[in-house]
Amino acid sequence: MPLTRKEIIASNFGRCAQTYDRMAAIQRDSAETLAELLPDIEKPDILEIGCGTGFLTQEIIRKYPGANILVTDLSPSMVEYTKTKFTQDNIRFDVMDGENPNTDRTFDLIVSNMTFQWFENPESSIAALKKLLKPGGQIFFTSLGTNSFIEWRRTLKKLGLPEGISTGAVLPGQVHEEERFIYYPSTLSFLRSVKAIGAHMPREGYPQLNHAALKKACVIHDETFDGRHTWHIVYGTVKN
Ligand SMILES: C[S@@+](CC[C@H](N)C(=O)[O-])C[C@H]1O[C@@H](n2cnc3c(N)ncnc32)[C@H](O)[C@@H]1O
Incomplete structure (x- = not known):
């Protein structure tokens, strides 16, 4: 099963x-x-x-x-x-x-x-x-x-690709928030770091991107955002 x-x-x-x-x-x-x-x-x-x-x-x-x-x-x-x-x-x-x-x-x-x-x-x-x-x-x-990984989601949207990365949700009782802008050496290293901690399952209903699409998105993303990825907590x- x-x-x-x-x-x-x-x-x-x-x-x-x-x-x-x-x-x-x-x-x-x-x-x-x-x-x-x-x-x-x-x-x-x-x-x-x-x-x-x-x-x-x-x-x-x-x-x-x-x-x-x-x-x-x-x-x-x-x-x-x-x-x-x-x-x-x-x-x-x-x-x-x-x-x-x-x-x-x-x-x-x-x-x-x-x-x-x-x-x-x-x-x-x-x-x-x-x-x-x-x-x-x-x-x-x-x-x-909800602003988590907003840059990556913009890149994927621009290329017409599905954005399976977690978007977070609006939850009750919010008392504090922070946005951390992390500059990774490359988008590939960002994605590898997410996988290395086991957090790489796409959102429900979203497939993994195929290799060619992923490579293209990484190149565009690095050119546009210089490796920046937002963690919104x-x-x-x-x-x-
Ligand atoms: C990003 S880690 C956070 C771990 C830890 N709280 C920390 O401070 O580092 C997410 C954890 O949630 C667990 N998890 C995922 N879904 C869960 C669920 N439905 N119920 C309980 N734990 C869950 C995972 O196994 C994983 O250990």
């Missing part, structure tokens, strides 16, 4: 856990910024969704010593990788699809860094996650904003 879209996403990330941990600098930074927005609470119950290799996990462990933390990801390999980093008794790990949470526990905080853009239905899934919050509980997240919080 062919793999489902979610199984492919999980497998792509899982296979790249080591390079992700080394190379995902933007995600590491956004985890740190998100942690600065988290409230002071004594020993909260926390659910983390899409832990990856544990950038945000590290931050919440530092901020909330003694908290009960359930750390989860869609990818079993990501969970296994992160498990080896954190061995404290108050931290549990599980494989979990954040859009179909397999827990009947409730939480003071649900946190997630750069994962909601992988959801099929981010808005309705955030609404469903609210049901896992205790009274007064809050979700804190980062995700890709939104930070949000949703209350119960």
